[in-house]
Amino acid sequence: MHDRAITTEFGFQIDLQSCENLMRDGSKSFFSASRILPSKIRDSAIALYAFCRLLDDMVDDPNAPDNVIEQIEYRLDRIYAQNPVDIPADRALAIVVERFLIPRDILEALVEGFRWDRSGRQYHTIDDLCTYGARVASTVGAMMTLIMGVRDRAVLERACELGLAMQLTNIARDVGEDARNQRLYLPREWLEAENIDPDLWLQNPIFNDGISRVTQRLIEYADQLYERSSDGIAGLPRNCRSAIASASLVYSEISRQIERQGMDSISKRAIVSKQEKNIFNFKIASYNYL
Incomplete structure (x- = not known):
């Protein structure tokens, strides 16, 4: 043995x-x-x-x-x-x-999200989008928490929220890239509230004030999740907290970069440089998570 x-x-x-x-x-x-x-x-x-x-x-x-x-x-x-x-x-x-x-059920939920991707599924409301995000991202947060040896329900819930926040950040960052590949993750209800026909817009995905406001709403929704999820970091092993806090900050910074480029993720792609990531790692490690 x-x-x-x-x-x-x-x-x-x-x-x-x-x-x-x-x-x-x-x-x-x-x-x-x-x-x-x-x-x-x-x-x-x-x-x-x-x-x-x-x-x-x-x-x-x-x-x-x-x-x-x-x-x-x-x-x-x-x-x-x-x-x-x-x-x-x-x-x-x-x-x-x-x-x-x-548990296999967690990975099965992830695969269900992939199945929705393959079917070209779109999401009418933010709740619908979060249901998708729970499958493709919250599952990963839950599995990471289990790998850290934590099975506390409240901590797992916060980890799922962090995974969802990161997924929404990815969606806000990739609006243009997804649209050019005929994929739409922005809530259709939000687009329609801005007098944007989602199907027509997909045929010619251009940046405009309506898209800007929808992207801003998505970022604000994600920011609320980042804030809530931060409460779960204290429930992780002490030697794991810095890494998760750093990952959260890096993804939050993607949102700030989208804002700095005028909410335009159609013609631009928000990135966080390697140097900036290293700075976040250093700041977090020298703060109060160790």
């Missing part, structure tokens, strides 16, 4: 290198904040995010086969049977879900 554990850990570390390479190139905000997590937590978080990133890329691929969701569900079957397909992220996640007792 001891020899098997050593072999498993060795294989995990090899697969983790592949996961790290994927995250370094594809999820820079998370990767930056993850550097100040304890190594054991960070390794498992990297494995989780890498797997989610791979699934996201599969779903977004315009050339993906019609049965891409079924392929993902098959991979989950193999992971939870502790017989993952021969992909580094799958092998790594199989170890993580066993080690931290990650």
Whole structure:
């Protein structure tokens, strides 16, 4: 048993290198904040995010086969049977879900959100959008909390709110990119209140005052979630708090950048520089989360 554990850990570390390479190139905000997590937590978080990133890329691929969701569900079957397909992220996640007792229901909810993406589903109200965000983002917040060894309901709820806030920030940042790919996540009800026909706008996605106000509303909604979610950080292990606080600040800063560019995320893309992320990490680590 001891020899098997050593072999498993060795294989995990090899697969983790592949996961790290994927995250370094594809999820820079998370990767930056993850550097100040304890190594054991960070390794498992990297494995989780890498797997989610791979699934996201599969779903977004315009050339993906019609049965891409079924392929993902098959991979989950193999992971939870502790017989993952021969992909580094799958092998790594199989170890993580066993080690931290990650319920399959959480990953199934994530896949349901991906299914909605594949169907081109749109969202009429902000509540509808949050239902989607709960699947594709709150699930990740919940799993991260479990990886940190926390199962307290209130802390899990705050983690879900933080994941949702980050997803809404992503949506506000990517309005133009999504529209050019014929995807619309802004609440249709909000657009219609600005006398914008969502379907006509998708045919020619231009920035205007109405889009500006809708984007501002989304950012303000996300800001409320960031504020509420901050209460949960104190419930995390002390050596994990800085990383989560930093990630929250980095994503909040994306919103501030959107505001500085006049709410225009059609012709511009808000980014937080590597230097700014490092500054956030330093400030948080030297404040009161340690």
